[in-house]
Amino acid sequence: MATMFERYGGFAAVSKVVMAFYDKVIDSDVIGGYFENVDMPAMIDHQTKFISQVMGGPASYTDDVLKRVHTPLKIDETAFKEMMALLRDTLEDFDMDNGDIEAILEEVRVRQPLVVHG
Amino acid sequence: MNLDNFNKVLLESVGVGLAILDATSLEILMGNRRFDEWFPDSIGSGKKVGEVLAEFEPEKLARKIEADKPYSFETSVHMKRRSISLAITCSRHTHGDTAVLIMECQNISKIKELEYMIESYSKMVEKQNRVLQKEKERVEKLLLNVMPKSVYQELKSFGVTTPQRYDDASMLMLDFVGFTDMAVAQDPAGLISELNDIFTAFDRIAEQFGCERIKTIGDAYMAVSGIPEPSPEHALNIARLAVLMLRYIKRRNSVHSQKWICRIGINSGPVIGSIVGVQKYVYDIFGPGVNLAARMEALSEPMEITLCEDMHKLIKNEFYFTERGEMEVKGFGTKKIYTLDGARGVIQMRSDDMIDNLPI
Secondary structure, three states: OOHHHHHHHHHHHHHHHHHHHHHHHOOOOOOOOHOOOOOHHHHHHHHHHHHHHHHHOOOOOHHHHHEEEEEHHHHHHHHHHHHHHHHHHHHHHOOOOOOHHHHHHHHHHOOOOHEEEE | OOOOHHHHHHHOOOOOOOEEEEOOEEEEEEEEEHHHHOOOOOOOOEHHHHHHHOOOHHHHHHHHHOOOOEEEEEEEEEEEEEEEEEEEEEEEEEEEEEEEEEEEEEEOHHHHHHHHHHHHHHHHHHHHHHHHHHHHHHHHHHHHHOOHHHHHHHHHHHOOOOOOEEOOOOEEEEEEEEHHHHHHHOOOOHHHHHHHHHHHHHHHHHHHHEEEEEEEEOOOOEEEOOOOOOOHHEEEHHHHHHHHHHHHHHHHHHHHOOOOOOOEEEEEOEEEEEEOOOOOOOOEEEEEHHHHHHHHHHHOOOOEEEEEHHHHHHOOEEEEEEEEEEEEOOOOOOEEEEEEEEEEOOOOOOOHHHHHOOOO
């Protein structure tokens, strides 16, 4: 069976979602501050690979890497929740199937312990 | 020209940032809302464009205008946590006596992001290609272990190989006396490890003489010369290989507690070389000459090299022999049998050095 990554059109499609997602993220007063002075093209590139990975595309990041890059950022649970809400919002904007949205969010949710250290 | 009206109708309605500069003083005379957002407090402030945009270079502008070309550069502005990349183009326009510069600012952030991603993915693909290439080389190396290079190339190009007949070839069969008993009586793992060392040494000697190891079956070792590349010295090379293998074993026995006793049969004759199998490739040789070499090995006394008249006539001037007389060889009738005792003169190819350098 084709993965979500393949069904939605691979990296090209995922990158559109991720760009729209970061538009919302930067506008958010809850988590926008984390992204001040961040190299956005690099950020979007990483996130595109990550979302591709949780959608069943090629894997780029191990749990160890995710933990290592997020630990110094001291991300708290509120920020994580906000991020999840914005991601859901974005995925809905792209008219993705509800089941797929839940599946992607679940994949991200299980990685919360790697990301939240606040 | 009613610039106020122009300003209202056009400038405000477009998504790009637009500004009009005095062509001489480079002051920013007016701009649309987008320009004002990106460069606040610059329109009509009397500020020159260079004070607002650090990347602006008046000399370059002058050169471009001189050549009647637009002047372009890139910059970025920071707006509420966002860094926006802008592509800016200035062009000169005149209306009667008035000369102005029109400055267009396009938001190219998304393009930058995409460029970054393309770059990143092409690196990813390159990396994967390198991994694949390495894997391919590894597979190639493995295949080259089981078949001659020219056969591998044929297989790679055509997907199949045709059996080849080689009229001038020589082969060698070696096995160890009492190996089966040795293997069960003592430490089998250690014994196999020793056998592995010995076969590895044989491979290196064979390589030196342009011979190919065809296969090993248990404790038996089979090599060939003259295929797939023909060699006028195929018989001599197999004889040299046999002499040096024996010398290597003797040297090894003088140092190790485990004594290896081998028998070697050599022969010359036409063979067919071919890949056998589809999923499991084995390159093998066939022909009566191969069987005869096996018979010679069986007739051989321990630590001797045995051959018959067929091959003897090809190498009789280069080696010493002991004639063992005529014997009945199963499937081949009566043959005159010889034992090869050694080479007349020194075997070339730094043979003694080579044996010395092999791990024993």
